[in-house]
Amino acid sequence: SYVLTQPPSVSVAPGKTARITCGGDDIGSRPVHWYQQKPGQAPVLVIYYDSDRPSGIPERFSGSNSGNTATLTISRVEAGDEADYYCQVWDNNNDHFGTGTLVTVL
Amino acid sequence: EVQLLEVGGGLVQPGGSLRFSCGASGFTFSGYAMTWVRQAPGKGLEWVSAISGSGDSTYYADSVKGRFTISRDNSKNRVYLQMNAVTVEDTGVYYCAKRGSGGSCDYWGQGIPVTVSS
Numbered sequence: 382s383y384v385l386t387q388p389p390s391v392s393v394a395p396g397k398t399a400r401i402t403c404g405g406d407d408i409g410s411r412p413v414h415w416y417q418q419k420p421g422q423a424p425v426l427v428i429y430y431d432s433d434r435p436s437g438i439p440e441r442f443s444g445s446n447s448g449n450t451a452t453l454t455i456s457r458v459e460a461g462d463e464a465d466y467y468c469q470v471w472d473n474n475n476d477h478f479g480t481g482t483l484v485t486v487l
Numbered sequence: 488e489v490q491l492l493e494v495g496g497g498l499v500q501p502g503g504s505l506r507f508s509c510g511a512s513g514f515t516f517s518g519y520a521m522t523w524v525r526q527a528p529g530k531g532l533e534w535v536s537a538i539s540g541s542g543d544s545t546y547y548a549d550s551v552k553g554r555f556t557i558s559r560d561n562s563k564n565r566v567y568l569q570m571n572a573v574t575v576e577d578t579g580v581y582y583c584a585k586r587g588s589g590g591s592c593d594y595w596g597q598g599i600p601v602t603v604s605s
Contacts, residue, residue: 471590476534
């Protein structure tokens, strides 16, 4: 099974930058996707194909992927960005989700 | 506008069966793979199953292989999940999602709760 490891939590002050990592074996060779999930709501795709943003997602959200780590970066963090974030990879005919990271805005 | 609406969840006893579905609109349904993802109470996302646009190819997580069956009816724009031999570990909210670029899930339903309890 392909394991994707994320930090359980990240805390950030408003206006600062949050970086959420997703570690996996040679993850840089696979497309990585990121989801935001707020309490009681369905997940929302915020980054696909490592660094592309769906329409309607602010430019403050960006992504990168290389080696064994993919990273979701949220610039100029706002209170509304407080949520759980999950990475996802399709590998060997299976989907794999990361363990999830709670972003807390201080 | 893409819309996905799950129906048919509920309470089921351990060892029992449950079937629910997801209706889709706003896109050419047969042109896209679909997937089911679940979330146990207070836990993270867990992929359950996926099906190709034609329905010819199906994929399952090890945790449900042999017990769950995914299917679709492209004439009705619906995808189904048949759950058999359920256990308490199958409790959670089940989401259907449309597959997009690179295997992403670009649209999600609102989720449907499934509770396995005696």
